Amino acid sequence: MTTPRYTPLAASLPSTVPFVGPETQERGRGALFRARLGANESVFGPSPLAVAAMQAAAADTWMYGDPENHDLRHALAEVEQVQPENIIVGEGIDGLLGYIVRLIAGPGDAVVTSDGAYPTFNYHVAGYGAELHKVPYRDDREDPQALVAKAAETGAKLIYLANPDNPMGTWHDGTVIERMVADLPDGCLLVLDEAYHHFLPNEALPRIAAEDPRVIRFRTFSKAYGMAGARVGYGIAAPDLIQSFDKVRNHFGMSRISQAGALAALNDPDYMISVVAQVGWARERISAIASANGLTPLPSATNFVTLDCGEDGVFARKVLTELLSRDIFVRMPFVAPQDRCIRISAGTGADLDLLAEVLPQALEAARAGS
Amino acid sequence: MTTPRYTPLAASLPSTVPFVGPETQERGRGALFRARLGANESVFGPSPLAVAAMQAAAADTWMYGDPENHDLRHALAEVEQVQPENIIVGEGIDGLLGYIVRLIAGPGDAVVTSDGAYPTFNYHVAGYGAELHKVPYRDDREDPQALVAKAAETGAKLIYLANPDNPMGTWHDGTVIERMVADLPDGCLLVLDEAYHHFLPNEALPRIAAEDPRVIRFRTFSKAYGMAGARVGYGIAAPDLIQSFDKVRNHFGMSRISQAGALAALNDPDYMISVVAQVGWARERISAIASANGLTPLPSATNFVTLDCGEDGVFARKVLTELLSRDIFVRMPFVAPQDRCIRISAGTGADLDLLAEVLPQALEAARAGS
Structure with missing residues (x-):
């Protein structure tokens, strides 16, 4: 008899991570991303009131x-x-x-x-x-x-x-x-x-x-x-x-x-409302950048925009890889036919400047590699 | 058919909280505790380095x-x-x-x-x-x-x-x-x-x-x-x-x-070592206070001291209640014969001054109520 004796269910499960984190990818690449636009996080950060409250609570974390x-x-x-x-x-x-x-x-x-x-x-x-x-x-x-x-x-x-x-x-x-x-x-x-x-x-x-x-x-x-x-x-x-x-x-x-x-x-609801507005602007900017490069932005009521790359999953994965290699962390849908898309979270102005600069290169490289 | 349909196991389980938190007790009493010595927390707090690191990380919590x-x-x-x-x-x-x-x-x-x-x-x-x-x-x-x-x-x-x-x-x-x-x-x-x-x-x-x-x-x-x-x-x-x-x-x-x-x-291992030393002093102080009041401190290699109140669980529960009503949050073992004891976490000097002041009153009240 070996130790430990897992339940039959546990024994049947894979040891998986549903999402590979950007830090893991950074360790694998040996370089940090310049834009973190893959996990639908809010680059606009928490309310300053929330940051202050968390800082004030830090010393109380013994409780x-x-x-x-x-x-x-x-x-x-x-x-x-x-x-x-x-x-x-x-x-x-x-x-x-x-x-x-x-x-x-x-x-x-x-x-x-x-x-x-x-x-x-x-x-x-x-x-x-x-x-x-x-x-x-x-x-x-x-x-x-x-x-x-x-x-x-x-x-x-x-x-x-x-x-x-x-x-x-x-x-x-x-x-x-x-x-x-x-x-x-x-x-x-x-x-x-x-x-x-x-x-x-x-x-x-x-x-x-x-x-x-x-x-x-x-x-x-x-x-x-x-x-x-x-x-x-x-x-x-x-x-x-x-x-x-x-x-x-x-x-x-x-x-x-x-x-x-x-x-x-x-x-601090006003702060949250201002984030929603900033996300709206970022979505428009992502959509404009995508359209300028021949990609089709899907309508979005989230803090990200999913971009139809116009071909199949193989091609979208290439675009993704090229963006990653150009220091932009993004993700994409896992399943066909949605996997013809890539998914880009709302970023700061600087993040999206980088996207505007790099997306044409990524698409060119992806097409060259096809 | 009603919604939701719980699993048979979930349906059989009670909706319990293993420990009632001190905040819940404070809300029930309508008053804050003056000493928080019931959950084996460390009143000595985290390392200043840890506090600083958590404060610095607060603004990054968007990730x-x-x-x-x-x-x-x-x-x-x-x-x-x-x-x-x-x-x-x-x-x-x-x-x-x-x-x-x-x-x-x-x-x-x-x-x-x-x-x-x-x-x-x-x-x-x-x-x-x-x-x-x-x-x-x-x-x-x-x-x-x-x-x-x-x-x-x-x-x-x-x-x-x-x-x-x-x-x-x-x-x-x-x-x-x-x-x-x-x-x-x-x-x-x-x-x-x-x-x-x-x-x-x-x-x-x-x-x-x-x-x-x-x-x-x-x-x-x-x-x-x-x-x-x-x-x-x-x-x-x-x-x-x-x-x-x-x-x-x-x-x-x-x-x-x-x-x-x-x-x-x-x-910051030095800080942790200093906490262990402070806990040692607090344990000695708790033990001394207990002994002076006729209770028997058990040997401890933790950040608390368990005190044998010398009678049964009914009596120890009375002592506990009297301490709680005198604004000291403490807990006790749940099961006999260990429930003849109460359990007091290492406190600050001020916490233990309060314990020294209040324990005789609590014991007297517990004995009077017996």
């Missing part, structure tokens, strides 16, 4: 954070116009996705997502032994009615939908999502990933009651609030579902500094 | 942390005199305990711990549906040979042992642990929680090769490094086991600020 996230939950409830009992705070949406999958989807259970959607969700589904069913994107958007139909067909307990979508940046109007909720099969929970909801036009936000037992919405401080490294995500759902996270979560898992930073960020 | 924890793992490997491949970094020992249980102990699998040992481990075992077998403490210490015997009897896949122990503060010499490892049943992994190892006399540290497939050791920045709120723990084990964490962990779960702080803390 565990409040395991109930009381102050942050109450502040979020006010912002979201729900009750604190409707809010769960966790270690980023990634962490919360793990918990919701664990609570609901076990071996043999069906789960539905889109082919090419967020791989970390798929990682959790595999990690708990559930069975993932995928439906294709339609016109570079996730296909709500196809997801619902697949869930009905498979008896799925969960559907994952990101709106706006990552990696494509596209979105559906709120009415489409509301219709999807109405059409959900009995007993199927919609996991609605709204990491990018701040970038949606207001009228495009679906109206979903926090008490609706058919949906859990996930939002984050990683995007518009510019705090990806702080690992603060939250879920909005009915109190029964929110409370169930206490069955499985790492109660003392939140960084105390991150709690303080997130709370301060909520107190 | 995700390195999911490989490369720099921290390499620095830890040097400190621990092992290879980086022997190190896994995670969201505190709590988070890492969840991962190791998930990897190894599934429904029906046997796991062994001591009755009254760290409840968060038990929480994870229950959370993954494994079966927990407990052996009693012996003379207020965990009983390695009884743990081994119980593991042999039950075919356990995991044994949990904290050395030094929490909540009792007692410890075994390294040779005892080494013998325990030698006696482990085939296929049984020892989860050796060494959160308090910095407070052990050096000669009491067991010699266990990092490559030994029978053991995983967990250590932390929460105690001697004074960074409980940063959530940085790490495991030391054979590379195969370390790599298996990539199957289940939240890859982007670490706070970037915490990574920076932990790295800086490692670069």
Whole structure:
């Protein structure tokens, strides 16, 4: 008998990293990137109030954070116009996705997502032994009615939908999502990933009651609030579902500094709004640079723009490689036909100057290598 | 059919918090504690270098942390005199305990711990549906040979042992642990929680090769490094086991600020050594205060002292309540006969002045209420 004896499920899982981090790539290249535009981070940074709050909290980090996230939950409830009992705070949406999958989807259970959607969700589904069913994107958007139909067909307990979508940046109007909720099969929970909801036009936000037992919405401080490294995500759902996270979560898992930073960020909505505006300008600039080089920018309600390179995945991967070798960290969709695109996060003026300079060279090199 | 449909395991679990945080108690009392001596945090705080590093990293928190924890793992490997491949970094020992249980102990699998040992481990075992077998403490210490015997009897896949122990503060010499490892049943992994190892006399540290497939050791920045709120723990084990964490962990779960702080803390060993010395003085002071009031301090190789109140759990709970009502946050062991004790973390001079002032009153009130 060998040690350790993994569970059969654990033994069957690969030791993978869903995303290779830019630091890993930098170590591999032996050089730093000059523009970090691959992980949909916010180059505009956190609110100065959040930075100050985190700095002030640094010396207090000898204390565990409040395991109930009381102050942050109450502040979020006010912002979201729900009750604190409707809010769960966790270690980023990634962490919360793990918990919701664990609570609901076990071996043999069906789960539905889109082919090419967020791989970390798929990682959790595999990690708990559930069975993932995928439906294709339609016109570079996730296909709500196809997801619902697949869930009905498979008896799925969960559907994952990101709106706006990552990696494509596209979105559906709120009415489409509301219709999807109405059409959900009995007993199927919609996991609605709204990491990018701040970038949606207001009228495009679906109206979903926090008490609706058919949906859990996930939002984050990683995007518009510019705090990806702080690992603060939250879920909005009915109190029964929110409370169930206490069955499985790492109660003392939140960084105390991150709690303080997130709370301060909520107190500076103007800063967040200014970031959304800067992201809008950056998206226009990325789109203009792309168009000038013969690429087609997809419409985006996120902090990135997905660019159709006009050929297949092989070509887009070459473009990506050439950009990486010219010190711009970018990523691309993993799955065809979306993998004909590359994905570029909103950057600073300097970042996008570099993109404007380098993209023609990258495209030329990619075409020469074809 | 109702939504959501929990897994049978999740449905069976209670929504509990293993520990009620001091903030929750403060909200309940409507008053702050004057001394925070209940969670074995380090009132001496993090190294000034770590504080400075975290403050400097605050503005960078728009970037995700390195999911490989490369720099921290390499620095830890040097400190621990092992290879980086022997190190896994995670969201505190709590988070890492969840991962190791998930990897190894599934429904029906046997796991062994001591009755009254760290409840968060038990929480994870229950959370993954494994079966927990407990052996009693012996003379207020965990009983390695009884743990081994119980593991042999039950075919356990995991044994949990904290050395030094929490909540009792007692410890075994390294040779005892080494013998325990030698006696482990085939296929049984020892989860050796060494959160308090910095407070052990050096000669009491067991010699266990990092490559030994029978053991995983967990250590932390929460105690001697004074960074409980940063959530940085790490495991030391054979590379195969370390790599298996990539199957289940939240890859982007670490706070970037915490990574920076932990790295800086490692670069200031003198500060950590000075904390260990201050903790030693605080332990002596706590012991002296206890003895002067007729309580018996247990020997401790941790940053707390467990005090035998000389009667049963009912009485100790009264003493605890009276201390809490006098603004001192303390905790106590949950299980008899250890629950005849209360547990007091090393405090500042001011904290312990308050303890000296208040303990006689608390004891008098507890006795009057008996």
